[in-house]
Amino acid sequence: MKIGLCLGGGGSRGYAHIGAIRALTEAGIKIDIVNGTSIGAIMGGMYALYPDVDTMTVLVKKVVDSVRVNHFNLFRHSSEGPAFLRSWLNEAVCDVAALKKSIQSNKNTVKALELIFDQRRFEDTKIPFSAIATDIMAGETVIIKRGKLIDGILASAAIPAIFPPVMRGKKVLVDGYVLANIPVPQLRSQGADFIISVGLLDNPSSSYQNGVDLLYYVESLKQKRLEQWAIAQSDFHISVDMSQFDSSHFENYLTAIEKGYRTTQQVIPQLLAKLEQAHV
Amino acid sequence: MSKPVTLVLGGTGIKGIASIGVLQSFYNHSINIKKIIAAGISAPVSAQFALGKNPDTLTDEFTRFFGENYHALWGLEQLSGLLRSPKRPLAGSFSYFLRERTYCQANFQNAGVLSWGKIDPQITQFFGNYSFSDLKVPLAVSVIDLKQGKNILIQQGKLNDCLKASMAFPGILPPVPVGEMELVSSTIFCDLPLDNIAKDDTPVLTIDMPMPFVGDNPRTLLEVISIVDEISSRGIKEKLLAGTDYLFRFEGMEKFRWGDYREIPEIVKQARIETDRLLKEIKLP
Numbered sequence: 001m002k003i004g005l006c007l008g009g010g011g012s013r014g015y016a017h018i019g020a021i022r023a024l025t026e027a028g029i030k031i032d033i034v035n036g037t038s039i040g041a042i043m044g045g046m047y048a049l050y051p052d053v054d055t056m057t058v059l060v061k062k063v064v065d066s067v068r069v070n071h072f073n074l075f076r077h078s079s080e081g082p083a084f085l086r087s088w089l090n091e092a093v094c095d096v097a098a099l100k101k102s103i104q105s106n107k108n109t110v111k112a113l114e115l116i117f118d119q120r121r122f123e124d125t126k127i128p129f130s131a132i133a134t135d136i137m138a139g140e141t142v143i144i145k146r147g148k149l150i151d152g153i154l155a156s157a158a159i160p161a162i163f164p165p166v167m168r169g170k171k172v173l174v175d176g177y178v179l180a181n182i183p184v185p186q187l188r189s190q191g192a193d194f195i196i197s198v199g200l201l202d203n204p205s206s207s208y209q210n211g212v213d214l215l216y217y218v219e220s221l222k223q224k225r226l227e228q229w230a231i232a233q234s235d236f237h238i239s240v241d242m243s244q245f246d247s248s249h250f251e252n253y254l255t256a257i258e259k260g261y262r263t264t265q266q267v268i269p270q271l272l273a274k275l276e277q278a279h280v
Numbered sequence: 281m282s283k284p285v286t287l288v289l290g291g292t293g294i295k296g297i298a299s300i301g302v303l304q305s306f307y308n309h310s311i312n313i314k315k316i317i318a319a320g321i322s323a324p325v326s327a328q329f330a331l332g333k334n335p336d337t338l339t340d341e342f343t344r345f346f347g348e349n350y351h352a353l354w355g356l357e358q359l360s361g362l363l364r365s366p367k368r369p370l371a372g373s374f375s376y377f378l379r380e381r382t383y384c385q386a387n388f389q390n391a392g393v394l395s396w397g398k399i400d401p402q403i404t405q406f407f408g409n410y411s412f413s414d415l416k417v418p419l420a421v422s423v424i425d426l427k428q429g430k431n432i433l434i435q436q437g438k439l440n441d442c443l444k445a446s447m448a449f450p451g452i453l454p455p456v457p458v459g460e461m462e463l464v465s466s467t468i469f470c471d472l473p474l475d476n477i478a479k480d481d482t483p484v485l486t487i488d489m490p491m492p493f494v495g496d497n498p499r500t501l502l503e504v505i506s507i508v509d510e511i512s513s514r515g516i517k518e519k520l521l522a523g524t525d526y527l528f529r530f531e532g533m534e535k536f537r538w539g540d541y542r543e544i545p546e547i548v549k550q551a552r553i554e555t556d557r558l559l560k561e562i563k564l565p
Binding site for chain 2: 100101103134136138139160161178206211212217219223224226229
C-alpha cells in the first residue's frame with residue numbers, strides 16, 4: 001500500500017511542512033509518493049530530493065541568507081492581504097495592470113530554486129514527486145512530473161499577477177492553487193492509496209475598504225470551498241493553523257517549522273491508528 | 281402534471297433575465313414549482329413570478345426597467361462590448377469588467393462604482409415593498425454574507441433588501457446590510473446557487489447558462505487575474521452541479537454577453553425555446 005504526502009500552498013507559511021515532515025519521520029511513517037502546490041511543491045520537491053529534514057532546514061537557511069526572498073513583498077509594511085493590495089493599488093497598479101502581466105519578474109524565485117534544486121530533474125528524486133500548476137489556456141490543473149524540477153516548481157509557485165505565467169509547450173502555467181491548493185485528487189490519480197494531506201490554515205479578513213478588498217475576499221472564499229472538497233478526499237488531514245503568520249514574510253522559517261512540527265506531533269496517535277485500520 | 285421540482289436559477293449579469301423565458305415555458309407546460317432558488321438578476325425575476333405575475337408580462341417590465349435606469353444602473357454595460365475585440369476576447373468577461381472597474385478607475389475609496397442612493401427609489405418603485413411571506417411560490421435568494429464568510433440562502437424578511445443584495449456585484453455596488461449580515465451577490469462565487477441545496481429540495485432542476493471560456497494567453501495583469509477567477513468559479517460550479525437531479529444547459533445562450541440589456545427580449549425568447557426543447561427531451565418525475 002502506497003502512502004502519499006500532499007502538501008498545500010500558502011506562501012511562507014509552507015515552512016510548516018518541514019516541521020510536519022519531521023514529526024511524520026520521527027513516528028516512522030514512510031512516504032512513498034509526494035506532491036504539492038506552490039510552496040507545497042517547493043517543500044515537497046526538496047523532501048523528495050533530499051528526504052532528510054536537517055538538510056531541508058539547511059537549504060532553507062541558505063536561501064533566506066542568500067536571496068532577497070521578500071523581494072516580491074512590496075507591501076511589507078502592511079499586515080494583511082487586502083491592506084497590502086490596497087497600498088500598491090493606490091500608487092501604481094493602474095499602469096501595471098493595464099500594461100504588464102505581473103507586478104514583477106520571477107528572477108529571485110529562480111535564484112532561490114536554483115540554490116535548492118540546481119539542475120536536478122523530477123526523475124532524480126528519491127521519492128516520486130509531482131508539482132501542481134494551473135494551465136490558464138485550458139482552464140485546468142496540470143500535474144508536472146517530468147523535466148527539470150526548477151521549471152515545474154516555478155510554474156506551480158507562479159502566483160497570478162505577482163509573478164509572470166510560465167510557458168511550457170502550448171501551456172501557460174500559473175500557481176496550482178487556482179483549482180488545487182491541496183492537491184489530494186491529483187495524488188490519488190497517481191496511485192497513492194493512503195493520503196496524508198497538510199493544509200496551512202488561514203483566516204482571511206472580511207474587513208474591506210473598497211471593491212478590490214471585496215473581490216479579494218470572495219476569491220479567498222472560493223479557494224476555501226475548493227480546499228474543503230479536496231480535504232474530504234484525504235485519508236488523514238493535518239491542518240496547521242498559520243493564521244498568525246504572514247504568507248509573504250519568508251524570514252521566520254524556524255517559528256513556522258516549529259508550528260508544523262508541534263501540530264503534527266499532536267495528531268500522530270490518531271494517524272497511526274488510522275494507518276493500522278487501513279492495514280498499512 | 282409532473283411532481284413538484286425545485287428550480288435553481290442563476291446566470292452572469294443580465295443573462296439572469298433569461299429566467300423569464302424559463303418560467304414562461306414552465307408556466308405553459310404546467311410544471312409544478314415547489315420552490316425557486318435564485319442568484320443574481322434571476323432573483324428579482326423570480327420574485328416577480330413568485331408574487332403571482334404572469335411571466336409573459338415580465339419581459340416588457342424588465343426591458344422598461346433597465347431601459348429607464350440605463351444611466352443609473354448599466355451605463356457601464358457598454359464596456360462589455362467596447363473592451364472586447366477579436367484580439368482581446370478575455371476583456372469581454374464579467375470578471376474582467378469587475379476588475380477593470382475597480383482596479384483601473386481610481387476606485388480605491390469606495391466599495392462600489394455606483395451607490396445605492398440613486399438606485400433605491402427605482403427599485404422600490406419597480407419591485408414594490410414586499411416580504412418573503414407575500415410570495416405565492418417559496419423563494420430562496422442566494423447571497424454571500426461577508427460577516428459569516430459564506431454563501432447563504434435568505435428565505436424570510438424584507439424582499440427588497442435581499443433582491444438588492446443579489447445584484448450587489450462587488451466593486452460595482454456596495455454590500456447591503458441586512459440585520460447582522462452584510463450581503464453581496466453570490467454569482468461571482470458561482471453563477472448557480474447550488475451550494476445550499478437541502479434534502480427536502482429534491483428533485484432539483486438547474487438551469488445553466490454557461491459563459492464561453494476564453495483560454496487565451498493573457499497580456500496584462502488584469503487579464504491574468506480575471507481568467508484565474510473564472511477558472512476557480514468554473515471549478516466550483518462543476519463540483520456543485522454533481523448535486524443536481526436535472527440539468528438544463530442552454531448552450532445557445534453563449535452568444536449573449538453578460539451586459540446585453542438591449543437584447544432582453546431575444547435572451548428571454550431563446551431561453552423559452554431552449555426550455556421547451558429540453559422539457560420534451562428530458563422526462564421530469
